[in-house]
Amino acid sequence: MSEISPGLWELLLKGVWITVQLTVYSAALGAAVAFGVGLARAHRLWIVRFVAGTYFEVFRGTSALILMFWIFFVLPLGFGWQLVPMWAAVLALGLTYGAYGSEVVRGAVAAVAKGQREAGIALSFTPAQQLRKIVLPQAWPEMIPPFNNLLVELLKGTALVSIMGVADIAFGASLVRNATGQSAPVYTVILLMYFVLAAVLTRGMRVLERRAKAGIGQKQPERTFPRRSRERVPVGGESR
Amino acid sequence: MSADSTLSKKSPPIAGTASSGETAAGSATAQETTAQETTGAPVTQGELIRFDHVTKRFGENTVLDSLDFRVFPGKHVTLIGPSGSGKTTILRLLMTLLKPDEGTITVGGEYLNHEKKNGRLVPASEKHIREVRKNIGMVFQQFNLFPNMKVLRNVTEAPVQVLGLSRDEADERARELLELVGLGDRCDAYPSQLSGGQQQRVAIARALAMRPKVLLLDEVTSALDPELVQGVLDLLRDIAHTTDVTMLCVTHEMGFARDVSDCVMMFDQGKVIEFGHPDKMFSDPENERTKEFLSAVL
Numbered sequence: 001m002s003e004i005s006p007g008l009w010e011l012l013l014k015g016v017w018i019t020v021q022l023t024v025y026s027a028a029l030g031a032a033v034a035f036g037v038g039l040a041r042a043h044r045l046w047i048v049r050f051v052a053g054t055y056f057e058v059f060r061g062t063s064a065l066i067l068m069f070w071i072f073f074v075l076p077l078g079f080g081w082q083l084v085p086m087w088a089a090v091l092a093l094g095l096t097y098g099a100y101g102s103e104v105v106r107g108a109v110a111a112v113a114k115g116q117r118e119a120g121i122a123l124s125f126t127p128a129q130q131l132r133k134i135v136l137p138q139a140w141p142e143m144i145p146p147f148n149n150l151l152v153e154l155l156k157g158t159a160l161v162s163i164m165g166v167a168d169i170a171f172g173a174s175l176v177r178n179a180t181g182q183s184a185p186v187y188t189v190i191l192l193m194y195f196v197l198a199a200v201l202t203r204g205m206r207v208l209e210r211r212a213k214a215g216i217g218q219k220q221p222e223r224t225f226p227r228r229s230r231e232r233v234p235v236g237g238e239s240r
Numbered sequence: 241m242s243a244d245s246t247l248s249k250k251s252p253p254i255a256g257t258a259s260s261g262e263t264a265a266g267s268a269t270a271q272e273t274t275a276q277e278t279t280g281a282p283v284t285q286g287e288l289i290r291f292d293h294v295t296k297r298f299g300e301n302t303v304l305d306s307l308d309f310r311v312f313p314g315k316h317v318t319l320i321g322p323s324g325s326g327k328t329t330i331l332r333l334l335m336t337l338l339k340p341d342e343g344t345i346t347v348g349g350e351y352l353n354h355e356k357k358n359g360r361l362v363p364a365s366e367k368h369i370r371e372v373r374k375n376i377g378m379v380f381q382q383f384n385l386f387p388n389m390k391v392l393r394n395v396t397e398a399p400v401q402v403l404g405l406s407r408d409e410a411d412e413r414a415r416e417l418l419e420l421v422g423l424g425d426r427c428d429a430y431p432s433q434l435s436g437g438q439q440q441r442v443a444i445a446r447a448l449a450m451r452p453k454v455l456l457l458d459e460v461t462s463a464l465d466p467e468l469v470q471g472v473l474d475l476l477r478d479i480a481h482t483t484d485v486t487m488l489c490v491t492h493e494m495g496f497a498r499d500v501s502d503c504v505m506m507f508d509q510g511k512v513i514e515f516g517h518p519d520k521m522f523s524d525p526e527n528e529r530t531k532e533f534l535s536a537v538l
């Protein structure tokens with residue numbers, strides 16, 4: 001057993017940076033897919049709904065890890081070029097989490113009151129204008145909390161790439177552990193690193209949610225643990 | 241203004257006829273059909289809204305049964321009838337929130353759900369529907385203001401996006417309208433910060449901002465607290481008396497109906513069973529079911 005040298009710590013920090021990059025790129029791709037597929041799943045043409053629904057089922061049903069291997073090893077057989085592992089990972093994660101996200105988008109859009117669209121029709125907005133001006137602005141704040149969950153899942157999911165030799169946190173951790181033989185401190189540290197990253201993401205999403213709700217005239221999201229619940233009304237027949 | 245109809249009670253209801261030379265339903269319909277076949281255009285006698293044999297079903301339930309009626313420009317027509325008689329359905333058909341199963345609707349001489357291609361009537365494109373629909377505004381029972389927009393924006397968004405007005409122009413007009421509905425000072429509030437009555441006034445301003453020829457009002461006061469009802473009704477009365485907008489309203493406020501309408505139409509089981517001037521309808525209805533209905537609500 002030897003000490004963890006500053007150089008090795010630096011390796012871990014570089015890993016953090018790679019993990020952050022992976023998360024950001026995959027999330028960007030995932031968000032694009034989530035909106036594209038999620039909206040397509042509510043399209044008025046059945047063929048569009050069908051294609052999008054198939055995409056959702058396929059990508060929800062496949063593992064991101066296998067997809068990543070597939071993109072990295074199988075795709076080149078057909079196309080003759082190979083993505084660098086990093087981009088193969090971004091593609092796999094983005095497409096997979098995009099499929100999960102499409103469910104969030106579809107649900108939030110469907111949850112916008114029917115009367116809102118009807119008012120849009122009554123004012124002769126085109127379907128695209130209804131979506132842009134009325135439906136999405138109202139659905140968006142509802143999407144943020146479930147998106148936050150997915151984002152944290154995605155962050156943790158990026159650890160898959162270490163298997164393909166991308167030098168993220170998890171990869172750095174195994175290098176350091178191999179070099180020093182110290183499992184406990186290394187894994188404790190990276191546990192904390194993921195935790196801190198997740199906390200930062202959650203914090204950011206909360207701010208986003210508050211802004212989004214203020215932007216449509218709603219008040220702040222409720223606290224996770226309300227100090228006192230005002231809405232609890234005693235129900236008749238309670239005997240205690 | 242009076243519905244000077246000298247019609248036999250069987251002819252299609254005409255809210256405020258322009259001409260009095262109408263004949264009984266049978267022959268009138270026959271003539272129209274011929275005219276329609278030869279010219280390929282509906283006979284427009286200056287009417288703004290026209291339902292021709294409109295049938296609407298929900299599954300097995302025939303809600304409107306070959307319904308005919310017309311409304312002339314500037315008239316105020318009130319639809320009454322028992323719950324489930326299809327009043328809302330009529331307004332929703334006009335607003336294209338529903339499609340008729342049979343028959344045609346015309347607005348300002350244009351087919352609403354149909355288009356003419358090579359002399360034949362075919363289902364209309366989205367674009368055609370949108371064009372014709374611009375003539376129609378609607379105020380809903382539940383207001384349906386856009387919660388993501390402030391009051392002013394609620395009123396200006398459609399004029400800007402749909403009619404292509406400039407922001408300034410739309411703002412100016414919206415402020416005038418909000419002034420008219422008594423909310424000139426609440427332009428920057430979100431709908432959630434207003435009372436139901438105030439929201440409904442904004443909704444009325446929003447509908448008027450599109451300068452519709454027809455305003456559809458479906459029980460616009462029934463979601464309001466009792467003390468807020470009168471204010472909204474007064475506003476509508478004002479609009480009815482000072483503008484030339486045609487109104488088609490469903491209401492349980494019979495006093496209001498009596499004040500503003502030129503014609504009251506009584507629906508039952510998918511048909512117009514009686515119609516006429518409110519003075520006549522409310523004081524001396526002829527149909528038994530109208531009598532029953534009115535004695536229950538008046």
Ligand SMILES: Nc1ncnc2c1ncn2[C@@H]1O[C@H](COP(=O)(O)OP(=O)(O)OP(=O)(O)O)[C@@H](O)[C@H]1O
Nearest residue numbers: 298299301303321322323324325326327328329330
């Ligand atoms: N979307 C729908 N699907 C199935 N049935 C419907 C639908 N909308 C309305 N109906 C039925 O059509 C009939 C007429 O409904 P409509 O809402 O037009 O009545 P109404 O005259 O407005 O009644 P009320 O005075 O209660 O508002 C009712 O029997 C109703 O159950």
Ligand SMILES: [Mg+2]
Nearest residue numbers: 327328329490
């Ligand atoms: Mg109704």
